[in-house]
Amino acid sequence: MTPSFKGNKQHLPSKPCAVCGRDMTWRKAWAKNWDSVLYCSEACRQRKHEAPERRAA
Numbered sequence: 001m002t003p004s005f006k007g008n009k010q011h012l013p014s015k016p017c018a019v020c021g022r023d024m025t026w027r028k029a030w031a032k033n034w035d036s037v038l039y040c041s042e043a044c045r046q047r048k049h050e051a052p053e054r055r056a057a
């Protein structure tokens with residue numbers, strides 16, 4: 001019963017993963033640190049440590 005809820009199921013915020021760019025939809029687990037969530041998964045979070053330049057050569 002939220003007045004601002006207009007029947008839109010896609011009401012959760014989302015943002016792209018900093019590594020793979022895939023849209024991450026807000027999760028309850030991220031409620032406390034959504035602002036600091038940058039990666040869609042643990043795998044991406046670890047990939048950030050790999051310097052992209054390393055594979056260029």
Ligand SMILES: [Zn+2]
Pocket residue numbers: 017018019020021022039040041044
């Ligand atoms: Zn990702």
